[in-house]
Amino acid sequence: MxxxxxxxxxxxxxxxxxxxxxxxxxxxxxxxxxxxxxxxxxxxxxxxxxxxxxPDPLARGLRLNRTLSIGLLIPDISNPYFAEIARNVEMAARREGYSVILCDSQESTQLEIESLALLRDRKVDGLVIAPVGQSAAHLEELQDGSLPLVVIDRHFPNLKLPYVVSDNYRGAMEATSHLIDRGHRTIACVQGLAGTSPNRERVRGYRTALKDHGIEPDDSLVAGSSFGQENGYVHAKLLLGKKKGITAILALSNLITLGVLRALSEEGLSVPGDISVICFDDQPYCAYLHAPMTTVDQDNERMGQIAVRLLFEQIQSRGRFSGEGIILPTRLIERASVRQITP
Structure with a gap:
């Protein structure tokens, strides 16, 4: 037949x-x-x-002299935050008739360099990159505009590359102020990957809020080295062991928070009865924890949509994005993980 x-x-x-x-x-x-x-x-x-x-995508691509594909490079697909960004970018690209080639750098600058080379070899029409964020040397050549590009989540202020990021500074400042307003004075901060723009801005916001409320920042209350669960677990244990009187913890990612919660449980400390906790990145599970988590919500849906829109503006015009970058506001979602301390 x-x-x-x-x-x-x-x-x-x-x-x-x-x-x-x-x-x-x-x-x-x-x-x-x-x-x-x-x-x-x-x-x-x-x-x-x-x-x-x-429409036949291959025929359309040949007619337009394009591959109708974009590259998406993220630092950790196992992180729910980046998984959501990947989904939002893919959905936005699909609406434009494009497919997405996803690469995971696994928080490795070397793997990021190799992935960039792979995506360029695949002749993608553009790139959306959430860089590891500790070194910018390999990204400098991308400033020449030869390939449409948008940086998301983590960026390098000194590079002339279009970006879409969250207002990490104000998000952390608001979260820390929320704790202080409820009577907390000794607030620990479990940070993520040092040197990355989100971590740097969140720690800066944390310190600013303390100073604004007449509290001198204590460097010994800031610890951490990655955005993963083990980092949260190990450094929460270390902080609790060496510093007395901690009443609250600001965790700078959703995965860090999971490690922090395990450490608190093993120490016999309840949330919020003994320790209050606020975390960055609102995930669906945050509302279903034993103590529903107060979070700093990042609008990663808008981040993905805007990144793709900016990318396609470049693809269509065959030129660079001329703006200074876009900073999206965060939102504090209050739940039950913070308690009021009676003076």
């Missing part, structure tokens, strides 16, 4: 008695620009729907 062939522009044109060019222009939303009547445009769209026509 002969397999039915895929509907083509030619088949639609033949059925309607019009040219292939007219069909193509109508399907690409250019009817008005080329003086095609509304009646003809509607007939083309109706016929395409009835014949289950869908």
């Amino acid at each position: 002969k397999q039915s062939s895929r509907p083509t522009l030619k088949a639609i044109a033949k059925q309607l008695g019009i040219s292939v060019t007219t069909v193509s222009r109508a399907l690409n939303g250019k009817a008005e620009a080329y003086g095609i009547s509304k009646k003809t445009e509607e007939a083309v769209l109706r016929a395409a729907k009835e014949m289950h026509f869908s």
